Amino acid sequence: xxxxxxxxxxxxxxxxxxxxxxxxxxxxxxxxxxxxxxxxxxxxxxxxxxxxxxxxxxxxxxxxxxxxxxxxxxxxxxxxxxxxxxxxxxxxxxxxxxxxxxxxxxxxxxxxxxxxxxxxxxxxxxxxxxxxxxxxxxxxxxxxxxxxxx
Amino acid sequence: xxxxxxxxxxxxxxxxxxxxxxxxxxxxxxxxxxxxxxxxxxxxxxxxxxxxxxxxxxxxxxxxxxxxxxxxxxxxxxxxxxxxxxxxxxxxxxxxxxxxxxxxxxxxxxxxxxxxxxxxxxxxxxxxxxxxxx
Numbered sequence: 001x002x003x004x005x006x007x008x009x010x011x012x013x014x015x016x017x018x019x020x021x022x023x024x025x026x027x028x029x030x031x032x033x034x035x036x037x038x039x040x041x042x043x044x045x046x047x048x049x050x051x052x053x054x055x056x057x058x059x060x061x062x063x064x065x066x067x068x069x070x071x072x073x074x075x076x077x078x079x080x081x082x083x084x085x086x087x088x089x090x091x092x093x094x095x096x097x098x099x100x101x102x103x104x105x106x107x108x109x110x111x112x113x114x115x116x117x118x119x120x121x122x123x124x125x126x127x128x129x130x131x132x133x134x135x136x137x138x139x140x141x142x143x144x145x146x147x148x149x150x
Numbered sequence: 151x152x153x154x155x156x157x158x159x160x161x162x163x164x165x166x167x168x169x170x171x172x173x174x175x176x177x178x179x180x181x182x183x184x185x186x187x188x189x190x191x192x193x194x195x196x197x198x199x200x201x202x203x204x205x206x207x208x209x210x211x212x213x214x215x216x217x218x219x220x221x222x223x224x225x226x227x228x229x230x231x232x233x234x235x236x237x238x239x240x241x242x243x244x245x246x247x248x249x250x251x252x253x254x255x256x257x258x259x260x261x262x263x264x265x266x267x268x269x270x271x272x273x274x275x276x277x278x279x280x281x282x283x284x
Binding site: 082 | 186189194206208249252257268270279
């Protein structure tokens with residue numbers, strides 16, 4: 001089994017997965033308390049900013065963006081994106097056990113496919129090393145056959 | 151002939167708006183990823199220049215700002231799409247197309263080594279996201 005990331009970097013990827021899904025769920029919960037926002041009642045958006053669930057949700061999403069950018073600075077986009085998709089799975093479980101929503105058969109199949117997709121990239125190299133680059137802490141870099149500079 | 155009341159757009163407009171959402175999202179992701187690759191390892195920058203230095207390095211990159219602009223364009227085009235197309239089609243179709251488009255764009259523009267394992271991941275995630283919205 002080939003590990004190419006340090007435990008600290010796996011934690012960053014975990015933060016990418018969790019902060020997005022938890023943030024979305026918190027926002028959804030907060031907005032359900034605030035009520036529907038229409039063009040005639042745009043002021044409700046300002047009211048929403050006083051809701052603790054909405055505030056926590058926004059903080060989580062800020063954390064998501066920071067950890068997403070950090071991950072992109074040392075891993076390929078095609079490595080990080082499946083990790084972000086795992087957030088959909090977390091959202092589904094949060095919806096089932098916290099919001100008591102029903103998960104249909106199709107959704108369980110979707111969750112299984114996403115887990116398989118994440119599994120495909122999780123054990124592979126996280127970064128394509130071009131000939132001009134030097135690895136930082138990547139013990140088994142993969143040299144791109146396409147090569148070239150951006 | 152009776153049309154369902156919840157469908158507002160024809161097939162061409164529907165797919166044009168969905169593709170616009172996906173294309174701007176892919177542009178945002180690729181530009182952001184390209185910018186982060188040029189800036190370098192944020193962990194190293196933060197250890198040398200602190201959190202402020204890392205934030206300055208990111209926000210002063212024109213490529214990053216262009217990426218954020220593309221993400222904003224994607225968000226607003228999604229809003230526009232949702233006002234014309236059913237949510238159950240627009241959301242999973244645009245998300246799935248974004249995953250596939252990102253794999254192509256990462257190989258083409260970022261020169262990432264998108265091997266068979268990553269193609270499989272993109273396809274599985276794409277199908278999974280589509281099923282999640284059903």
